[in-house]
Amino acid sequence: MATAVVGARAVRSAAAAFGSDVIMPRSLMPALAILAGRRWTQPIIFDADGLPADERVEFAGLDANGAPYRLLREIEASMVRKADITLARTDAARDILLARAGPMVSPARVRIVTNGRDATLFAPIPQAERVRIRTELGVATDAPLIVYAGSVGPQYRLDESVGLLAAVRRKRPDAKLLILTGSPDLVPDALAAVPYSPHHVIVRRVPPDAVSAYLACADLATAYRNTGFSMRAVAPVKVAEYLLCGTPVVGTAAIGDVRSAVAAGVFMDESAGHDAAAEWLEERLMRADAEDIRRHAREIGLAHFSLDRAVGDYATALEAI
Structure with missing residues (x-):
């Protein structure tokens, strides 16, 4: 988390050097870097692929009542509120993210995208x-x-x-x-x-x-x-x-x-x-x-x-x- 907070400056510098049009954090630690950076001139898209805090509870033993989980959930909700657009993978994920972010986030700001694969690489064979x-x-x-x-x-x-x-x-x-x-x-x-x-x-x-x-x-x-x-x-x-x-x-x-x-x-x-x-x-x-x-x-x-x-x-x- 400390790396993510300190890394906000590096992200800002990289975006300026690349002339980035959009900032797109993927998952929670990149989201923390964006939140720590405060003011951004570029639009922000939060690529929320899954519910990583909840995955850690179910598969990695993270305490659902502990401070680390609550902090990760707050990062997630804050990022959804801050982002111009949030990307989810399923309708259920969209509903969960909207409920956690609160009524100030319009449903139109959370979009569904698919996890696609390259059809030229994955194809039938003779x-x-x-x-x-x-x-x-x-x-x-x-x-x-x-x-x-x-x-x-x-x-x-x-x-x-x-x-x-x-x-x-x-x-x-x-x-x-x-x-x-x-x-x-x-x-x-x-x-x-x-x-x-x-x-x-x-x-x-x-x-x-x-x-x-x-x-x-x-x-x-x-x-x-x-x-x-x-x-x-x-x-x-x-x-x-x-x-x-x-x-x-x-x-x-x-x-x-x-x-x-x-x-x-x-x-x-x-x-x-x-x-x-x-x-x-x-x-x-x-x-x-x-x-x-x-x-x-x-x-x-x-x-x-x-x-x-x-x-x-x-x-x-x-x-x-």
Whole structure:
């Protein structure tokens, strides 16, 4: 916090040197630097990506009744009041920020923007490439392949992905689960409480530029998350990556805004259960209309979760000031 306060002068100097038109602090410590700087000649956009103080309570043991949490909450509310525009990721986050800032902040000053991904980097792959990657993984071309990509931790509920695999394998014993992560050594501990076979669960660490192809070679992706209070304000980029690659998703619909994907039939909420998701995979995603569903997933990804959509959202917010 001391660094943030002292850094206000450095931010002001940098903005002057760069000729910056807008000051855009992202999250709470940059916001503190802006608040400490007092007078700013440029408009201010507060990029409030999530509810970081509440995330620290839920996932890092911060005391919700302690002074540090109360101070972080005051920084958040003060920044929303000071900013010309605040950017949130979900309708729930917008409502929470407005309630905390108080009635002096007009709802028009809090805008929703998406966490988009580059549609040229995350895209479907040709059938020959799909076969090549599956051969490398030891997965038959016509075998169900489920994929999870991302961090390993309790909030990502990898055990649910294994539970889904078990339900699928009751129908298709040749089904496998591919876990793509930068921390493969953490996977055994994350799955210690659930029975699984290493022959059925493939764990890989691949270069960042190769992730897209591995996602695109799967038939179904998983996006399970814990549904704490702070999670109402986040928009996971992995859902964007899956859909842009043409891979339908099963996961936690309460995390982020996936209403468009659910309505389009390319995202199944976990509340349906593993058996329903397994039937969806077997009856629709592995059948003749699978390519149509993949194209539809890609279309939804482009319309609602792409970098172009994010650029448009940000441009609209900038135009407002």
